Amino acid sequence: MNLFRNYVLILITFFIFSGCYDITPEIKEQYIEGNVKKDLRKVSEEVVYFQKNDIKILAKHPDGIKAKPYTLNSDIGTLNNFVGTSYFKQYFNNVSYTDDKKDKGIYIKSYIKDYNFVYLLGYAIELKTQVHIEAYYDGQQVINKDYVSERNIYAMMSTGVFGDANLFTLFSEAFHEAVLNVYKNEFQKDMLTALKTKIPVK
């Protein structure tokens, strides 16, 4: 009987101290709409084909005692599809998913390789994201590179409305922005250079 009681106690302790809270970060337009441009005059002369990522859940425990009990199940495939196509739709009229490599126009094959994040005290997070991007123009490879983006948010409560902000909305928004920053800052710079000079960036 004692053995059974000890067994139950061990099980309860295990559940309390192990990562037993699963969080599925949301993917939604709201998290990037302030950072994507609308009403630009778009390019109609070229087509962008975006290799569609399959749904891929990458589960991670955050660093930092505060969030240790949580497991984040991030769908990095859907996130990359959404953010990547949102980036190109700012500039091009014709952006579509593809399952095969295309030899005409711009063809993008990319995926989120990894992410790491830390929850600090208060409302503060540090997020690091790694994205691999291959880009082709008319069948020729112009980019084949790993990009790293960091997005840190240290927020303190203002005198205004507290709002719905919590650690996980901060994380979700930071994750969207970190991936978007790869496309709009690092990748864009390389892509424009490669298109102008015809020299591939690796």
Add this chain to the structure above:
Amino acid sequence: MIKKILTIGLLSSFLFGENISLTGETLSQLGNPYKIIFGEKNKIIKVYSDKKEIKLKVNSNFNGQKEEFVLENESVISVMKQFYGEEYKVIVDNKSDISLNILSGEVSLDYTDLDNNIQTLREIVVSLNIEMNINGNKINKKITLDNTLGDKNNSDYQGFITNEDIMNLKIMSVKENVIRIIERELFNIMKETR
């Protein structure tokens, strides 16, 4: 003696007017850089801005801030080149299709006491009176914009001051922030009237 002259020079450069020249760099991040590569440009547009200096008075709730910025109005041409360059071949000409001039304006700086009596710049607002002439049609407009540039209104942490709010507004970068805001204001009016 030399020390006195240097001190007075340093103080006057800090407290009084500082020249502002626009470059159009903000617009390169706002426009469509792919359009410049892929878009065809067969049309020509002539643009112009008057050569004059505009004093922008600074209103601040923190003593020791500059009293005014002096804007080189002619540098508005750089902003127009960047904006219309996506679609047209841009030529600077007095007999222009489009002229854009800043007539007057002011800058408001709002400091807040966040911690231990350290004054932290919280907000910059720039108001401008602008005159635009498009093929003989004159438009006068007053525009006002703050350092958020009208972006990121949908954040889930709207009720917070974040590290970025403060980092983007360091005292040393007031001038850069003012340039960024003015270029965005000009971009907005050119977009409206395109």
